[in-house]
Amino acid sequence: MCGIVGYVGDRSAAPFLIDGLKRLEYRGYDSAGIAVYDGEKTEVVKREGRLSRLEESLNGNFTKGFLGIGHTRWATHGKPSDINAHPHTDCSGNIIVVHNGIIENYQEIREWLKERGHRFRTEVDTEVIPHLIEEYYQGDLVSAVQKTLEWIRGSFALGILSGEEPDKIIAVRKDSPLVVGLGNGENYIASDIPAILEHTRKVYILKDGHMAVVKKDRVDLMDFKGRKVEQEVFDVKWDAVAAEKSGYPHFMLKEIHEQPRALKDTMTGRIDPERGDIRLDEITIKAEDLENIDKIFIVACGTAYHAGIVGKHAIERLTRIPVEVDIASEFRYRDPMVDDRTIVIIISQSGETADTLAALRESKKRGARIIAITNVVGSSVSREAEDVLYTWAGPEIAVASTKAYSTQLVSLYMLALKMALEKGTVDREEAVEIMREMKQLPEKAQRIIGGEQKIKELAYQYSKWDDVFFIGRGLDYAVALEGSLKLKEISYIHAEAYPAGELKHGTLALITEGIPVISLVTQEQLYEKTLSNIKEVEAREATVIAVAMEGDENIAKNANHVIYIPRTIPFLTPVLTVIPLQLFAYYAAVARGCDVDKPRNLAKSVTVE
Numbered sequence: 001m002c003g004i005v006g007y008v009g010d011r012s013a014a015p016f017l018i019d020g021l022k023r024l025e026y027r028g029y030d031s032a033g034i035a036v037y038d039g040e041k042t043e044v045v046k047r048e049g050r051l052s053r054l055e056e057s058l059n060g061n062f063t064k065g066f067l068g069i070g071h072t073r074w075a076t077h078g079k080p081s082d083i084n085a086h087p088h089t090d091c092s093g094n095i096i097v098v099h100n101g102i103i104e105n106y107q108e109i110r111e112w113l114k115e116r117g118h119r120f121r122t123e124v125d126t127e128v129i130p131h132l133i134e135e136y137y138q139g140d141l142v143s144a145v146q147k148t149l150e151w152i153r154g155s156f157a158l159g160i161l162s163g164e165e166p167d168k169i170i171a172v173r174k175d176s177p178l179v180v181g182l183g184n185g186e187n188y189i190a191s192d193i194p195a196i197l198e199h200t201r202k203v204y205i206l207k208d209g210h211m212a213v214v215k216k217d218r219v220d221l222m223d224f225k226g227r228k229v230e231q232e233v234f235d236v237k238w239d240a241v242a243a244e245k246s247g248y249p250h251f252m253l254k255e256i257h258e259q260p261r262a263l264k265d266t267m268t269g270r271i272d273p274e275r276g277d278i279r280l281d282e283i284t285i286k287a288e289d290l291e292n293i294d295k296i297f298i299v300a301c302g303t304a305y306h307a308g309i310v311g312k313h314a315i316e317r318l319t320r321i322p323v324e325v326d327i328a329s330e331f332r333y334r335d336p337m338v339d340d341r342t343i344v345i346i347i348s349q350s351g352e353t354a355d356t357l358a359a360l361r362e363s364k365k366r367g368a369r370i371i372a373i374t375n376v377v378g379s380s381v382s383r384e385a386e387d388v389l390y391t392w393a394g395p396e397i398a399v400a401s402t403k404a405y406s407t408q409l410v411s412l413y414m415l416a417l418k419m420a421l422e423k424g425t426v427d428r429e430e431a432v433e434i435m436r437e438m439k440q441l442p443e444k445a446q447r448i449i450g451g452e453q454k455i456k457e458l459a460y461q462y463s464k465w466d467d468v469f470f471i472g473r474g475l476d477y478a479v480a481l482e483g484s485l486k487l488k489e490i491s492y493i494h495a496e497a498y499p500a501g502e503l504k505h506g507t508l509a510l511i512t513e514g515i516p517v518i519s520l521v522t523q524e525q526l527y528e529k530t531l532s533n534i535k536e537v538e539a540r541e542a543t544v545i546a547v548a549m550e551g552d553e554n555i556a557k558n559a560n561h562v563i564y565i566p567r568t569i570p571f572l573t574p575v576l577t578v579i580p581l582q583l584f585a586y587y588a589a590v591a592r593g594c595d596v597d598k599p600r601n602l603a604k605s606v607t608v609e
Contacts, residue, residue: 002086002100003072004178005195006159006169009186009216013068016188018055020195021070023244025051030075030378031085035096036068037166042096046071046085066216067166069159069189071098075377076392077106078123088127090134091119094163095141097133099126100191101156101176102392104269109151129158141165142213142226145172149211149224154268159189169214172224173206175261180204180212180219182233187214193236194244201236250596252398252490256582257449260442262403263575265392266410267442273435276428278418282388283371285343287422293343296323297368299331299359300347303401303485304373304408308347309478310574311412317571318420328355332362340367345415348372349396349404351379360384373411375404389415398597400490402582405482406445409575413438437568441575444566448579455580458545458561459587462516463491469511470497470581471537472520473530479574480520483581490599491589500533513541518581521548521555522565522573534558547577 003024007013017034025032032054033046043063047053051072071086078084086098103109106125109132114120118131132151136144141162155175161168171178171189181188181196181203188196189212193203204221206212210229213220221229248254270279296315298308305327312323326336338344344363348356351374360370360381372385375393382388391407417434420426462468468487470480480497487495498507500519511517517537521530531554534544538558546559549567556562565576589596 002074002191003195004069004098004100004157004159004189004191005071006069006098006161006171006189006214007186008067008167008169008214009183010066011186012062013065014058014062016199017068017070018051018058019198020188020190021051021072023194023197024190024192025072030080030376031073031082032071033085033087034068034070035087035161036063036065037161037163038063038065039166042093042161042163044087044089044093044096046082046087048081048085067161067169069096069098069161069169074395076102076390077125078377080378084122084124086126088122088124088130090130092134095130095133095137096161097126097130098159099129099156100178101174102154102265102268103128103152103156104154105152128152133160137162137164139164141168141170145170145211146224146226155265157191167215170211171206171214172211174208175264178206180206180214182219186216187219189214192246197236202233203236204231205234207231249590250398250586252400252402252586252596255396255398256402256579256586258394259403259406259579260446260449262393262407263410263445264442265394266407267414267438268392270414271435271438273432273439276432276435278414278421278435280389280414280418282390283415283418284387285369285371285419285422287424289369290319290321290419290423292341293321294341295337296321296343296345297331297336297338297363298323298325298345298347299328299356299363301328301353301355303405303482304347304349304353304356306478306482306485307405307408307412308345309481310409310475311345311416313475313478314413314416314571315419318416318426319423320425321419326359328353328359331359336363338363338366338368342366342368343371344368345371345373346381346385347374347408348379348381349375349401349408351376351381353381357381357384371415373408373415375407399599399602400486400585400596406575406578410438410441413572434569434571437572440568441572444568444576445579447566448576449583452583455563455583456587458563459584460591462543462545463493463588463591465516466494467510467515468493468495469507469515469517469537470495470520471500471503471517471530471533472497473500473526473533474523475570475574476520476523476526476530476577479577479581480518482578483518483585486582486585487588489602490585490596491592491594492600493588493592500530503533503536508536508540511537511540511542515542516545517542518545518547518584519559520577521546521552522577523570525570531558547580549573
């Protein structure tokens with residue numbers, strides 16, 4: 001996820017670009033850059049780090065020019081650096097592009113363009129776009145862009161300008177958001193409304209598969225084939241603070257709703273069911289390496305630790321290698337049995353979690369091979385690991401993690417599949433079935449979000465309780481742990497998760513009349529056992545809120561309320577079952593008047609032990 005801005009008009013473009021990027025810096029902040037056409041040439045200035053570094057380098061001496069584009073980056077391909085920062089150019093520096101999203105087939109395009117004589121300067125996927133446009137440019141920028149769009153696969157929002165046609169910006173949307181702001185004698189583009197809200201409240205929210213030719217006095221909307229399209233102007237009624245959250249009341253709710261997009265992005269270009277292949281370019285482990293591995297550790301904290309419990313199930317089932325999951329703050333103090341026949345998988349959203357980093361370093365000292373799963377390119381964890389698998393969730397602002405967790409889950413599934421295919425421990429037909437089901441997860445996640453009203457009503461109804469219990473078996477228990485953490489950290493309700501079979505070993509003493517017990521029932525092989533445990537709490541007159549798969553009519557006879565998730569293979573249900581629990585926690589916190597995005601005593605990145 002990145003921030004894009006663009007300006008065409010009669011004012012100096014650079015101050016608008018810098019101001020707009022400041023309002024979008026929450027979307028990406030590892031590098032920033034602007035490009036401004038000054039009447040003769042396009043000047044590009046870009047810097048690694050926060051936007052303030054770019055401002056310092058400009059030192060108030062803005063390039064004079066009335067046409068420009070800018071970008072704040074959240075890295076996916078290529079480490080944060082001056083050279084990898086956007087905007088990117090063609091060989092001549094004449095065609096300039098900013099991009100939010102992922103180009104799946106950039107490597108094959110890059111090789112083809114090299115054969116055609118194009119010279120590349122960076123590691124990033126975006127750079128193929130200006131070179132493709134250059135390849136097709138014959139005096140008509142719009143036509144060259146449309147030919148380029150026939151080539152590229154993936155998700156993208158693009159802002160494009162050319163010194164050959166300095167009266168326009170071309171804006172393109174496929175899957176990644178992009179808006180066009182309408183002014184008087186000037187127009188704007190942005191990846192999100194806050195960037196332009198000081199200048200206009202009238203916008204076109206571009207639809208997927210549409211593009212806009214933006215000039216200072218007109219905007220032409222069309223599809224990728226150049227056919228004119230009509231669209232109503234959207235009148236923004238949000239204030240500036242709400243606009244930063246795209247109209248959502250809290251970042252947490254926005255990030256829950258972003259999960260379908262984040263899941264899709266994290267799998268984009270990596271899963272190929274047609275070929276039965278998992279392509280993880282950052283993971284170099286091969287079959288011969290796995291032959292020398294006796295054990296795998298997964299080490300993490302908090303939400304990432306809960307993802308690791310799901311990862312243990314996935315890796316053991318598919319690779320038949322024993323897996324142990326450890327809390328990072330405990331790991332190095334118990335003299336773990338780690339050596340050169342061990343893989344240690346480190347999971348950290350920020351890549352800077354102090355306890356997790358310490359566990360990584362201790363494991364390396366003992367000779368283990370380190371695989372990192374992180375959301376931040378260039379983070380300490382990513383730099384110190386031998387192999388890195390990036391989750392492409394984009395920046396997560398709310399303290400309570402949501403989309404980072406779900407993308408960690410799909411990353412662990414992909415890693416498990418890759419290792420199993422290398423090792424030959426999974427039938428390819430089964431692997432293909434899992435991949436096909438994984439590709440459907442974003443759409444199924446969206447369906448759950450579309451039905452959140454019922455979850456909201458339940459959360460409001462039971463938010464007055466001071467205690468809530470979560471139960472489940474197998475993978476359902478792993479998700480119950482995350483659900484209870486979400487509820488306690490943002491609503492301050494005391495919440496506990498238990499393996500359902502453990503209730504009779506003490507916990508039933510706490511089950512009283514009416515107390516909410518959220519019961520996850522998605523694992524077919526454990527269904528009858530879990531149902532028996534639900535009967536145990538039902539007999540103590542608890543209120544049972546079940547989470548089950550669509551088509552399970554029997555569960556309604558054994559629960560007070562049922563939240564259904566779309567049916568998938570039980571192996572993958574954690575990606576879906578967590579979403580109702582996130583929504584329940586969110587709305588319970590709202591009902592109790594809590595500061596959802598900034599819960600008391602907690603921080604987003606824990607950089608102390």
